[in-house]
Amino acid sequence: MSDPVTALSNAVAEGPVRVAETGPHGMITLRGDLSSDAVAAAVQSATGVAVPEVRRLSSAGDRSILWMSPDEAMILVPRAEVAQIVTALTQALGTAHALVADMSDARARFRLTGEDAHLREVMVRLAPVDMDRFETGEIRRTRLAQIPVALWMPEPGAIELICFRSVAKYAFDVLTVAASSARVFAE
Template sequence: MSNLVSALNGVKSKGFAEVQELGLSGMITLRGDLASKEMAACMKSLGAAVPETRKVAFGDAVSVAWMSPDELLVLCDYAKTQEVQAQISDALSGTHFLAEAVSDARAHFRISGKAAHEALAKVMPVDFSAFEAGDFRRSRLSQVAAAVWKTQNGDFELVCFRSVAQYVFDVLTTASVAGSEVGV
């Protein structure tokens, strides 16, 4: 039997911002009618809400990110992914939806420190200085797709495809080299 490992095995670097790969994270892509009463009930059963456009709804056991007008990303404990996916399927039974676990296809990072927004601003075309807790964007990180949000404690979290995890870590590490702050 093989051992489960994350893309970068929890690697971290420290400059003016700390970059850390968060290890195995549960992620479920959920597509459907986000405005339906069934979707609202589903999210309530998970302990979160359907997030507003470009927002993340934080719950006790799950967080839910708005990905597009008909798509959410449900984040949960890796060990609970199948259980959460089954709960979603039960709650939305009889409606048109798709709930697919994508945990093993993604990498999850935390960018922290009082100047974390500066490291991100150097590599993504987003005004991170205006970000508030729960704000969310899908964009490009240098040459690859990524999704980023600000957590309730002021850190940033980012997900990307697992296949580009090393590249993303290297770009973020380079962007957070002490002494290269831009002062935004």
């Protein structure tokens, strides 16, 4: 089988805030009622990660689960584990009303790193999010300039962001422009 290729060949833009495309990652979409016990138990047994609270992400080792909507979760795993987890999760869900799909090639993922305050200002330039109150471990689906994205902060000084693969170039370009200039607002 041919090797997976990311949308922008892991392009990097150095600057006050560094923008880098990362990957290839494994991304599995789960549709189903995330508040149901059956779905929660299946996810826990198949991935070893708990179903996250509303608008949060949960992690265990190199696996994470993002809360995308009341009936959608994004499961992030190493690419090599995708097939095995899709099979295990589908079996664990059994007759529960749910759907599991390998969406690894559908999205591009970026990592922004830099001084925490500067990083938040870069996001404020592009998205209608109150970044002053944005917490580590929170996930936000929103608008990045003209495209839908999901973003979260794995730790202070870093933002992870996913968008559809077809608009990866647009996302990289607007992030690079926003990240290239100095901070405007002081503490």
